[in-house]
Amino acid sequence: MARPVTHDATLRSALLAAAAAMIDRDGPERFSVREVALAADTSTSAVYSLFGGKAELFAAVVDDAFASFGRAQREAEPHGLRALGVAYRAWALAHPDRYRLMFSGTVDPRGGAAEPPSARTALLPLIRTLTGSAEIDSETDLRDTIAVWAQVHGAVSLELSRVCPPVVDADAVYETVLDAILAVHPGR
Numbered sequence: 001m002a003r004p005v006t007h008d009a010t011l012r013s014a015l016l017a018a019a020a021a022m023i024d025r026d027g028p029e030r031f032s033v034r035e036v037a038l039a040a041d042t043s044t045s046a047v048y049s050l051f052g053g054k055a056e057l058f059a060a061v062v063d064d065a066f067a068s069f070g071r072a073q074r075e076a077e078p079h080g081l082r083a084l085g086v087a088y089r090a091w092a093l094a095h096p097d098r099y100r101l102m103f104s105g106t107v108d109p110r111g112g113a114a115e116p117p118s119a120r121t122a123l124l125p126l127i128r129t130l131t132g133s134a135e136i137d138s139e140t141d142l143r144d145t146i147a148v149w150a151q152v153h154g155a156v157s158l159e160l161s162r163v164c165p166p167v168v169d170a171d172a173v174y175e176t177v178l179d180a181i182l183a184v185h186p187g188r
Contacts, residue, residue, distance in 0.1 A: 007046050007050050011040065016057075016064050019057055020061050020065065024096070028058060028104075032054075033057065036057065059116065062101060062102060063116035065099070066116050066118035069099075069102065070121050072090070072091040073088070073124075077125035081148075081182060085181065089152065093156075093159075099160065103157070151177050152177060156174075159173075159174070
């Protein structure tokens with residue numbers, strides 16, 4: 001007789017969310033498997049069963065964040081460059097802990113630097129929208145893609161870090177950023 005499934009996708013998602021919040025709060029070096037399991041109302045054996053260990057859980061959190069972000073970008077892609085920018089900000093504001101982790105430069109608390117599998121595909125919608133292709137064929141394509149990404153990323157990162165004066169309307173700032181991008185890339 002088959003064993004019942006006790007560690008399912010719902011529990012996996014709960015563990016990823018708990019770990020992301022804990023890593024954001026305490027840093028990648030200080031989160032613990034025991035605390036993540038407690039926050040997700042499960043046992044440490046669930047973490048080890050689903051992920052293998054602390055480092056693998058950490059890597060899964062980063063990969064899952066890029067995958068979720070990439071899905072949001074793919075859903076916005078048919079609607080053009082402004083929609084990609086709106087989706088970028090909406091996703092980041094809905095998942096600030098994961099957003100900060102994705103771009104923290106830390107992929108593995110033990111110092112490893114392996115790129116998460118989902119990271120490479122997360123920006124494909126932007127590349128396709130700007131170039132009309134899934135490939136960057138020139139240095140100009142690469143420059144333009146990075147320039148657009150840097151503008152939306154910078155605005156969102158400033159908003160999340162709350163460094164702007166409270167009288168500044170973040171929505172208006174972001175719309176200005178999108179308008180500037182679309183002035184350079186009309187019709188995209």
